[in-house]
Amino acid sequence: MPTADKQQRIRIRGGRVIDPACGIDRIQDVFVAAGRIAALGQAPDGFAADMEIDARDRVVCPGLIDLCARLREPGQEYKATIASESHAAASGGITTLCCPPDTNPVIDTPAVTEFVRLRAEAAGKTRIVTLAALTQGLGGEQLSEMAALKKAGCAGVSNAMQPLLNPLVQRRALEYAATYELTVFLYANDHWLANKGCAHEGHVATRLGLPGIPEAAETAAVARDLALIEQTGVRAHFCRLTTGRAVQMVARAQFDGAPVTADVAMPYLYLSEVDISEFDSQCHLLPPLRTVEDRQRLRDALQQGTLSAICSDHQPHEPDAKLRPFPATEPGISGLDSLLPLGLKLVDEQAIGLSELIHRLTTGPAKILGLPYGTLAVGATADICIFHPELVWQLDTGTMQSRGHNTPFMGREFKGRATHTLLAGNLVYSLD
Amino acid sequence: MSRDSLQIDSNGKLRHFLSISGLNRQLLNDILDTAESFAGVTEQTVKKVPLLRGKTIVNLFFEASTRTRTTFELAAKRLSADVLNINITQSSAAKGETLLDTLRNLEAMHIDMFVVRHADSGAAHFIANNVAPHISIINAGDGRHSHPTQAMLDMFTIRRVKGPDFGRLRVAIVGDIMHSRVARSQIHALNLLHTGEVRIVAPKTLVPAHAESLGTHVFHDLRKGIKDVDVIIMLRLQRERMQGALLPSEHEYFELFGLTEDKLAHASPDVTVMHPGPINRGVEMDSEVADGPRSVILEQVTHGIAVRMAVMSMAMSSKEPTME
Numbered sequence: 159m160p161t162a163d164k165q166q167r168i169r170i171r172g173g174r175v176i177d178p179a180c181g182i183d184r185i186q187d188v189f190v191a192a193g194r195i196a197a198l199g200q201a202p203d204g205f206a207a208d209m210e211i212d213a214r215d216r217v218v219c220p221g222l223i224d225l226c227a228r229l230r231e232p233g234q235e236y237k238a239t240i241a242s243e244s245h246a247a248a249s250g251g252i253t254t255l256c257c258p259p260d261t262n263p264v265i266d267t268p269a270v271t272e273f274v275r276l277r278a279e280a281a282g283k284t285r286i287v288t289l290a291a292l293t294q295g296l297g298g299e300q301l302s303e304m305a306a307l308k309k310a311g312c313a314g315v316s317n318a319m320q321p322l323l324n325p326l327v328q329r330r331a332l333e334y335a336a337t338y339e340l341t342v343f344l345y346a347n348d349h350w351l352a353n354k355g356c357a358h359e360g361h362v363a364t365r366l367g368l369p370g371i372p373e374a375a376e377t378a379a380v381a382r383d384l385a386l387i388e389q390t391g392v393r394a395h396f397c398r399l400t401t402g403r404a405v406q407m408v409a410r411a412q413f414d415g416a417p418v419t420a421d422v423a424m425p426y427l428y429l430s431e432v433d434i435s436e437f438d439s440q441c442h443l444l445p446p447l448r449t450v451e452d453r454q455r456l457r458d459a460l461q462q463g464t465l466s467a468i469c470s471d472h473q474p475h476e477p478d479a480k481l482r483p484f485p486a487t488e489p490g491i492s493g494l495d496s497l498l499p500l501g502l503k504l505v506d507e508q509a510i511g512l513s514e515l516i517h518r519l520t521t522g523p524a525k526i527l528g529l530p531y532g533t534l535a536v537g538a539t540a541d542i543c544i545f546h547p548e549l550v551w552q553l554d555t556g557t558m559q560s561r562g563h564n565t566p567f568m569g570r571e572f573k574g575r576a577t578h579t580l581l582a583g584n585l586v587y588s589l590d
Numbered sequence: 591m592s593r594d595s596l597q598i599d600s601n602g603k604l605r606h607f608l609s610i611s612g613l614n615r616q617l618l619n620d621i622l623d624t625a626e627s628f629a630g631v632t633e634q635t636v637k638k639v640p641l642l643r644g645k646t647i648v649n650l651f652f653e654a655s656t657r658t659r660t661t662f663e664l665a666a667k668r669l670s671a672d673v674l675n676i677n678i679t680q681s682s683a684a685k686g687e688t689l690l691d692t693l694r695n696l697e698a699m700h701i702d703m704f705v706v707r708h709a710d711s712g713a714a715h716f717i718a719n720n721v722a723p724h725i726s727i728i729n730a731g732d733g734r735h736s737h738p739t740q741a742m743l744d745m746f747t748i749r750r751v752k753g754p755d756f757g758r759l760r761v762a763i764v765g766d767i768m769h770s771r772v773a774r775s776q777i778h779a780l781n782l783l784h785t786g787e788v789r790i791v792a793p794k795t796l797v798p799a800h801a802e803s804l805g806t807h808v809f810h811d812l813r814k815g816i817k818d819v820d821v822i823i824m825l826r827l828q829r830e831r832m833q834g835a836l837l838p839s840e841h842e843y844f845e846l847f848g849l850t851e852d853k854l855a856h857a858s859p860d861v862t863v864m865h866p867g868p869i870n871r872g873v874e875m876d877s878e879v880a881d882g883p884r885s886v887i888l889e890q891v892t893h894g895i896a897v898r899m900a901v902m903s904m905a906m907s908s909k910e911p912t913m914e
Binding site: 359360361363364365366367368369370372436437478481482483484485486 | 596611688689690708710711712713715716720732733734735736771774798799800801803804
C-alpha cells in the first residue's frame with residue numbers, strides 16, 4: 159500500500175452518507191486525506207482535492223466487513239487465491255475480510271498468520287484479518303499458542319468447523335482464550351448428531367433420501383457452548399447460526415448479560431431446505447439450509463439485533479467440486495459478489511432498514527472483531543464503500559469476480575451495486 | 591431443471607426413469623400394462639422380442655447387487671439388446687476417476703442406455719442431467735432416495751394378486767423405512783395409484799423425519815400397524831443397523847417387528863406378504879411366513895423382469911424419431 163504522505167486527497171461529492179456507528183444519514187461530501195476521513199460536509203481549511211468522486215444518487219458508507227470468508231490460500235489455490243478473492247471483495251465494497259483458521263497449513267502459528275498478511279498486502283485490495291486455531295492443527299486436543307498468535311495479530315480464535323469432541327478440552331481452551339482476552343468464534347455443530355448428514359433433517363431430506371442433520375445438532379452445541387461461556391467468562395461469538403431455536407437461546411443468554419454475539423450468513427436469509435429441490439448441489443451448505451420458518455426467524459433476529467452481523471460465509475470452489483451426486487459435493491457458496499446486493503434486497507423486501515443493514519455489514523462486525531473500522535467518523539481509517547442503490551445488473555460468469563462460480567444466485571438480476579471502494583484512502587475499485 | 595421435464599419428454603413419454611415422484615398415474619399404469627404384455631414373453635419357450643435389437647445397454651453398478659443386476663440383464667437380453675455389465679466398485683472409481691469422467695468415456699462408446707446403481711442419493715438425477723441427450727438413464731437404486739423399478743414390480747405384483755383397484759387396499763410397509771430407497775419409491779407409487787391407506791410400521795429410530803409428509807400413517811406397533819391390511823411389505827433389515835445404535839438387537843427386533851404366522855392373524859384374512867429380498871429369515875420374518883401360502887416373494891422376482899423390460903423399452907422408444 160502507498161504510504162500516507164503520498165496518498166491522494168479525495169473529495170466524494172454529493173452522496174447520501176450513511177454511517178450507523180455515528181448515527182449519520184444525510185447527503186453531504188466526504189473528504190479523505192492521509193488515508194483517513196478528514197471531514198464530513200465542509201472541506202477542511204486548505205483542502206485541495208487530487209481526485210473527485212461523483213457520488214450523486216449513490217450511498218457512501220463504511221467499507222463492508224465480512225466476518226467469514228474462505229480465501230483457499232494457503233492450501234487450496236486451485237479453488238481461489240488471496241489475490242483473486244481480495245479483488246472480488248473490493249469490487250463488492252468489502253474492505254475487511256476475516257479468514258477462519260482452516261487453511262492448509264492451519265493458522266496455528268504466527269508464521270501462517272504472517273503469510274496471509276503478506277499475501278493480502280501484496281494484493282493490496284482488501285484488509286484480511288485472521289482467526290487463529292483454538293487447538294493445534296484444529297485437532298481438538300492440544301491448545302494452540304494463543305498468546306503468541308494474538309501478538310501476531312489474530313483477531314480471535316476458533317476451531318472452525320472442526321469438532322471439539324472433548325468438553326474438558328473446550329473448557330480449558332475457552333479459559334485460556336479468556337486469559338488473553340481473545341474472542342472465541344464458535345461454529346455450533348454437534349459432530350455426532352450431525353452424523354455426516356448433508357441436508358436439514360426435514361421433509362425435503364426425507365423425500366430425497368438425503369442423510370439429515372437435525373436441528374439439535376446446532377441447539378445441543380449452542381447449549382454446551384453457552385454453559386462453558388458462562389463457566390469461563392470468555393467473550394464468544396457464534397458464527398452463522400441457522401435455526402430459530404439456537405438464535406432464541408443466544409438472545410436469552412444476551413438478555414442475561416452473557417458476553418455473546420452472533421451472526422448469520424447471507425444465504426440463510428434467502429434460501430431454505432426447499433431450494434435443494436431436485437438435488438441442486440449449489441444449495442449444499444454446511445450447516446444445512448433449514449426450514450422456511452427458521453429463515454423467517456433469522457430475519458427477525460437480524461432486525462432485532464440478536465444477530466449483529468451478516469457474513470458472506472464465502473466458500474469458493476472449482477467447478478468439479480459441485481459436479482457430483484449431491485452428498486458427494488463440497489458444501490458452500492461463493493458469496494463475496496452477492497453480499498451487498500442480497501443485503502439491499504433485504505431492504506427492498508422491508509426485512510430491515512437500509513441503515514440497519516449497513517450497521518450489520520460494518521460497525522456490527524467491527525465490534526465483534528474489536529477493530530476500529532466500519533465507521534466514517536472524522537479521523538477514522540478511510541475504508542469506504544460507494545454503491546448505486548438503483549443500478550440493475552445480473553450476476554453471471556462475466557460479472558462475477560470471485561474465482562469460485564458456485565452460487566445458486568448465478569443468473570439472478572440484482573438492484574444495487576458497489577461503484578467505488580476505498581481502502582485506507584486508496585481507490586482500490588471503481589466500476590465506472 | 592424440474593423433475594418432470596427431466597424424466598418425461600415433451601410428448602409425455604418416459605425419457606429417463608429416475609424416481610416415482612414426478613411421474614403421473616397414467617404413466618405408472620402404462621408401465622404396468624406394458625409389463626403385463628411382456629409377462630407373456632417371459633413365459634414362452636423362446637423368450638425374446640426384437641424391440642431393442644442393435645441397442646447397447648450398460649449396467650453401471652457402483653454398488654454390489656445380484657438380483658437387481660441379473661434381472662436388468664435378463665430384461666435387456668429378452669429385448670434383444672446388447673448388454674455390458676460394469677462393476678465400478680472394482681474399476682475406475684478405485685483408480686480415482688470421477689463419475690463424470692467415467693460417464694464421458696462410456697458415452698464415447700456410443701451407449702444407448704445406462705442402468706445405474708449408486709450409493710449416493712441423487713446419483714441417477716446427476717447422471718441424467720449430465721449425459722448426452724440420446725442416452726436414457728434407468729435408476730436401479732440411488733442411496734436412500736429411490737428404487738423405482740423395484741416399486742413398480744411391487745405394484746405389478748399387487749395388481750396381479752389384488753386387482754386393479756388400489757383404492758380399496760390398505761398396505762403396510764414394515765421395517766427400516768429410514769434407510770430404504772425401496773420404501774420411498776413404494777410409498778410414492780402407492781399414493782399415485784390412489785391406494786386406500788399407506789402405513790409404515792417401525793420403531794422411531796427407523797422412521798425418517800416428517801414421514802407423514804410422504805403420505806403415510808405411521809405406526810410403532812406391528813399388530814396395530816397391520817390390523818386389517820390387505821398387503822404387507824416387509825423390508826430387509828441391514829445387519830449394520832445394530833452398530834449404529836438404531837436397534838438393541840436382532841432378537842428384540844424380531845420379537846416386536848418380525849412377521850410371524852401368529853402376528854399375521856391381525857391382518858386381513860386374504861393378506862398378501864411381500865419382500866424385496868434378500869430376506870433375513872428370523873430377523874424380519876419367519877420362514878413359515880416367507881414360504882407360506884400368502885407369500886408372493888418369488889413372484890416379485892419373476893415380475894421384476896417384465897417390469898424392467900417395460901421401463902427399458904418405453905424409455906428407449908421416446909428416443910425414436912416420431913413418425914411423419
